[in-house]
Amino acid sequence: MCSQKFLSEIKRLPCVICGNSPVEVAQSNQVDLLKESSAKASDFFTIPLCRNHHIEYDQFQKMNRSQSVEWFNQMLEKTELMLFLKNQADVF
Ligand SMILES: [Zn+2]
Numbered sequence: 001m002c003s004q005k006f007l008s009e010i011k012r013l014p015c016v017i018c019g020n021s022p023v024e025v026a027q028s029n030q031v032d033l034l035k036e037s038s039a040k041a042s043d044f045f046t047i048p049l050c051r052n053h054h055i056e057y058d059q060f061q062k063m064n065r066s067q068s069v070e071w072f073n074q075m076l077e078k079t080e081l082m083l084f085l086k087n088q089a090d091v092f
Contacts, residue, residue: 003043013082015050016075023048026057028072029065047072047079 007025014021028045049057056062063071 013048020050047075
């Protein structure tokens with residue numbers, strides 16, 4: 001899947017925390033580490049967040065940086081599951 005298609009799929013999902021929409025695409029704070037390998041790879045380290053949760057995440061309102069990285073990885077797994085289930089539903 002190309003990164004543009006992936007990003008548009010992410011935008012169609014509800015917020016990974018509260019289930020609200022519309023969402024914004026939130027990028028991992030680890031992206032600095034990824035830049036060396038490929039800028040495009042970072043597009044795949046994204047999750048759907050509503051405006052409020054995006055701000056909360058970007059500003060580290062509830063977590064420090066290392067907690068936030070761990071949390072993001074958990075949310076990334078959940079996002080992948082949501083994408084998978086959505087694609088499954090499209091089959092029927
Ligand atoms: Zn939310």
